[in-house]
Amino acid sequence: MMLFLLLLPALIMFVMSLYKNDKAKRILSFTSFAILLPMIKLFLLPKPYHIWGDYLIADGLNTYILLVSSIVGIGVTLALLTLDKHVKVSPNAYRRFYRFFAIFWIGLMFSILSNNMGIYWIGLELATLSTVYMIKTNHSSSAHKEAWNYMIVGAIAISLVLFGIILIYASAKPILGEDAMSFNLLLAHAKDIKSPFLFEIGFAIVSVGMFVKMGFFPMNLWLANIERASFYPVAALFSGILESAVIVGFFRFSKIAMEVNYDHLFIFIFTYTLLTIFIVSFLIFRAKDFMRLFSLSGIEHMALIALFWVSGGTFAALLHFGAHAFLKPALFLSTGVLESNGKYKIAGALKGYKGKKGTMFWFLVSLFLLAIISLPPSPMFFSELYGFGAMIAIAKKSDHLLAMIGAILFLLILLSVIFYRFVAIYQSMKYEGEKNEKRVYPSELFSLVIFALSLMALLLPITFDYLKGIS
């Protein structure tokens, strides 16, 4: 029943997309709010709550992540209402977009809630394949190319994940039998795994697959290219929902890997993320359009989240994750307004807004822009503080404190490069370029307000308590 309620908005969306009616999409923006009801119920229920046997279990971690991604889903549905005002899209393709968005949402809901590695993978694959079509909605040759690109690279990444999952399953099968697929049992019996090498190789392959999917080190630009070629809501879905599903998998796998061999895990993730941030910061420095800028900064934040999580800063990672998942889709959705012609030019993007709606829009966007580089009132500021604190704390236990401080300083230098670039971009948006009149529609503004409100809600003491309660 719970599962049905959770899937209801997506199912309605799927059914509605089959009708050739323009009014249908207006209903969707209301029905998508319906997901909040079972979410609240989930929060109140005692955890862990078994939604579907041992396959889908809601605990503190994934309830939080599901809430975040549901809010993103609502925001995207709102912004989708006016997609045809900003870009050229045929009614048929529009409906198909909705249909595949629904499949995508269902797949990721399964992924996030799953307690079973297999179901986690199936959901992820379903989402990946449906994204291919959402990219293709844009009828340009570059979008077509990038859709194939996504299909191939995404399939490779996903296959790597499955490969690692099989290896992990093989390593744990002697002690757990068929239940070796369950995350919670694996976590409980992680110390008993007889062949840790097999598990570690499996984990390494899983995380490389996930990192490819999130655009880490060797594959830095592929997501950026794809997001640039497709319509802007796709990018918002990527950063808000897809990446949250990937990161929840990473959280779960790395939790088990921590039990098996913490040092190997830490060194592996540490070097990988540091390398990623190093490269990404300079790529950001060279970025010339919004899409690339935002998606590269998304990679940077994902790397930070992974780093904080493996350093033991659970709270910092989750807070950072929440903040990023609200900020990034908001920014991606606003790019549709900032530059409607799909060029995503930076200069003069924040000029030319009229009326109350316009003023509010550019005000919110500039707030988001400054929040994403973690200026103080933003939750990112706190999460980074806590995260670096956790890194120091973990180094204190070993005798590599100086090295860790060096690494953090290095990270701060890289982050300041990004900071500098974003400030420069903000100035160029506000003061350079020519003034073109842009229209803001109420639904978009509404979705931005939702994101802003939930961002503020992250800073409430009650949220802090909840997040600290997740271990």
Added chain:
Amino acid sequence: MILYFLTIICLLLLAPILLSFIKALKMILLFKKPISLLQGYRNFSKLMQKETIISSETSSITRYAPFLVLSPLLVTMFFLPPVVKGAFYVSFVDAFTITGLISLSTFFLMLLGLDSASAFGGMGSSREAFISALVEPAMVLTIFSISMMAGDLGIGQAGVNLAYNFPAEHMSSFLFAAISFFILLIAENGRIPVDNPETHLELTMVHEAMILDLSGVYLAIIEMAASVKFVIFSSLFVSLFIPFGLEYSPVVAILIFIAKLFGVAIAVAFVEVNMAKLRLFKIPNLLGISIVFAFLSLITFYVLGY
């Protein structure tokens, strides 16, 4: 000892028949009237009666080379694995000896082609060098890996070992070696994907180009060498890769062996009918596959064997 010589004589007698058999089978498959199986003998006797003409431009190589082409192959015949139980065999011959003898024969064939200084001879020799340079490493690797699997470096002993206790745990490695060796069999004998033995077309000739200037007895010797070579390869293939039937009584064993030889001939004929001839510069691709499989069989033997 007697059995040993008998089998070798038997194989020698069989050699022209096998080639004629392939030709006849191909003709049947192409809905033509097939030639007789004894056509090889007829050609031989016809050529023996003809006058032998040697170009005045050539050196003494042309007079010696045909014998030097045939003799290494005849020596190789004595080194093959036994066909019947208890037959005598030479046990010290390994992959390098067999490959070396065969390439010695090829070497003289190439010299023969170059000696007459005709345009075709040089072209044929260069093509043959090109192909055999690719064949040799694969052949050494294949025979080496199969003899590793059999547990003896000597080919004769390897054939016996394979027949008596087949290494079932190395089945994948064995399979790779078999694929590799079959490609080599086709390439080294100038069968269709690599060379077409039936045409005298400038574009495609390899083997025929080298012997274009020969006539009479010399041509007969070279033709005989070609058929002996086919028998050597196919009997190596049969005794190393289809190893069974050694334990029966000699007559039955020989019959089984001959049946297997004909089986190989049928396979070659089917490949020839079903495939188009490759362009010369595509041949490395085919032989590359063979080298990869040879290497692969060795790797799988070493890494996965226990």
Added chain:
Amino acid sequence: MIDFLIGLFLATLIISLFTTRLYGLLLWYSLNSLTLGLLALFIGHELDDMAMLITGIVTILIKTIGIPYILKNLSQKFHFVRQINPEIKVQYAIMLIPAILVFTFYLSEPITQMINENNNYIAISISSLFLSLLLMMEHKNIAPKIIGFLSMENALFLLGITATDGMPMLVEFGIFLDLLMAIVVMNLLFHNEEAKV
């Protein structure tokens, strides 16, 4: 027999790396999946595992017959380029493939020591994963890339049936579902291409 089939699996994959014709590639892929299905049937028979027998039959039906047939139909409908020359020259491929195999065999040596039965299967399935990645890399056309993706799926399946004695039924069927979904999406992508032109 299982050794033989697993050898055949790798052999078909390697031959498909050298293929220059699309239909040839489809044929090798179909043979590859056939050996995989037979392998599943044999191992399932040995272990007396009903689930694996079913997956073996489904593999043969879908991957050996279904997918090559659909792809062939698609290729005739949308006029794929049928001559697919590998971007990596054969000379390099000859060196690269054994290098990959040696590398993966040694990479998986510690793993194979840990699993008692079927120990070389894991090495072969990891190496076939890398080989299918190579297959995707060496072609520029989209159709061979799809086949590379599908044979990667095969490699994963091989790992699943040999290393773990079969995954849970639910997961395996999910994987099949996703494979079919992939085919549907591909079909849509091609269709859209057609509609535009």
